[in-house]
Amino acid sequence: xxxxxxxxxxxxxxxxxxxxxxxxxxxxxxxxxxxxxxxxxxxxxxxxxxxxxxxxxxxxxxxxxxxxxxxxxxxxxxxxxxxxxxxxxxxxxxxxxxxxxxxxxxxxxxxxxxxxxxxxxxxxxxxxxxxxxxxxxxxxxxxxxxxxxxxxxxxxxxxxxxxxxxxxxxxxxxxxxxxxxxxxxxxxxxxxxxxxxxxxxxxxxxxxxxxxxxxxxxxxxxxxxxxxxxxxxxxxxxxxxxxxxxxxxxxxxxxxxxxxxxxxxxxxxxx
Numbered sequence: 007x008x009x010x011x012x013x014x015x016x017x018x019x020x021x022x023x024x025x026x027x028x029x030x031x032x033x034x035x036x037x038x039x040x041x042x043x044x045x046x047x048x049x050x051x052x053x054x055x056x057x058x059x060x061x062x063x064x065x066x067x068x069x070x071x072x073x074x075x076x077x078x079x080x081x082x083x084x085x086x087x088x089x090x091x092x093x094x095x096x097x098x099x100x101x102x103x104x105x106x107x108x109x110x111x112x113x114x115x116x117x118x119x120x121x122x123x124x125x126x127x128x129x130x131x132x133x134x135x136x137x138x139x140x141x142x143x144x145x146x147x148x149x150x151x152x153x154x155x156x157x158x159x160x161x162x163x164x165x166x167x168x169x170x171x172x173x174x175x176x177x178x179x180x181x182x183x184x185x186x187x188x189x190x191x192x193x194x195x196x197x198x199x200x201x202x203x204x205x206x207x208x209x210x211x212x213x214x215x216x217x218x219x220x221x222x223x224x225x226x227x228x229x230x231x232x233x234x235x236x237x238x239x240x241x242x243x244x245x246x247x248x249x250x251x252x253x254x255x256x257x258x259x260x261x262x263x264x265x266x267x268x269x270x271x272x273x274x275x276x277x
Contacts, residue, residue, distance in 0.1 A: 036249040040072040047087040050113040054082040064112040082128040103147040103189045121145020121189040130246040141231040146170040147189040149255035157248020166227035193219035204234040211235040
C-alpha cells in the first residue's frame with residue numbers, strides 16, 4: 007500500500023497539470039487587429055451587456071501595424087475603425103467617421119456613431135460555437151474582414167472588401183471637409199422609416215424585405231449583413247477555441263478605379 011501511494015499521487019498531480027495546460031488557453035481568445043489602410047485608424051470595441059469586457063476599448067493603429075487583444079472566451083460584442091481622428095482645441099478627441107463620442111481614444115462603453123462597418127462576434131454561443139459577421143446595418147465607412155486562425159480547420163473567412171462609398175446614393179452619403187464621400191449611411195439612419203429600420207409593422211423578416219439601398223450594400227459586399235434580417239448568408243460559425251484576425255482593408259484610387267489590397271498572408275493564402 008505504501009509503495010502505491012507515491013505512484014497515485016504522481017498520477018493525480020500529472021493529471022491536474024495536463025488538465026491545466028489543456029484548458030489554460032480556453033479562458034481567452036486572441037484577436038489580432040491589423041491595419042492595411044494607407045492611413046492611421048483608431049479601432050474601437052463595445053462589449054454586449056452582461057458579458058466580460060475587453061481592454062483597451064479604443065486604441066491607435068498606424069498603417070501596416072497590428073495589435074493583439076486578449077478576449078474572454080465567452081465575449082460578445084463588436085469592433086470597428088474610426089477614421090480622420092484628432093484632438094480639437096478644447097482637448098477633445100474626435101473622429102470624422104465611426105466616432106464613439108467619448109472625448110478620448112478609449113470608447114469606455116460607448117458604441118460607434120453610424121455609419122460604421124462592424125465586425126461582430128458572439129464567442130462560445132449556441133452549441134459551443136463562435137458566431138461572427140461583418141455588418142453594414144449601421145452603414146459603411148471602410149472595408150473590413152474577419153479571418154479565423156488556429157483552432158478548427160475549414161472555418162470560413164468573411165469580408166466586406168468593396169468601397170461602398172464609391173457607389174453610395176447621394177442621399178446616404180457622408181462627405182468630408184474636402185467634399186469626398188467618407189462614409190455611407192444605412193437607409194434606416196438616413197430616412198428613419200419603419201420599412202427601412204424593420205420596426206413597427208415591418209418588424210419581421212416577411213414584412214421587412216430588402217430595399218434598393220440594402221441591395222446596393224449586398225451587391226457590393228455579398229457576405230455582409232446589409233439589413234436587419236439578412237442573416238441567412240451573413241452569419242458565420244466556427245467551433246470555439248480559435249483566434250481571429252480582423253483586418254481593416256486598403257482602398258487606393260488609381261485612374262478613377264478602386265484597387266483593394268489584401269496583403270495579409272494567413273496560412274499561405276492572401277485574404
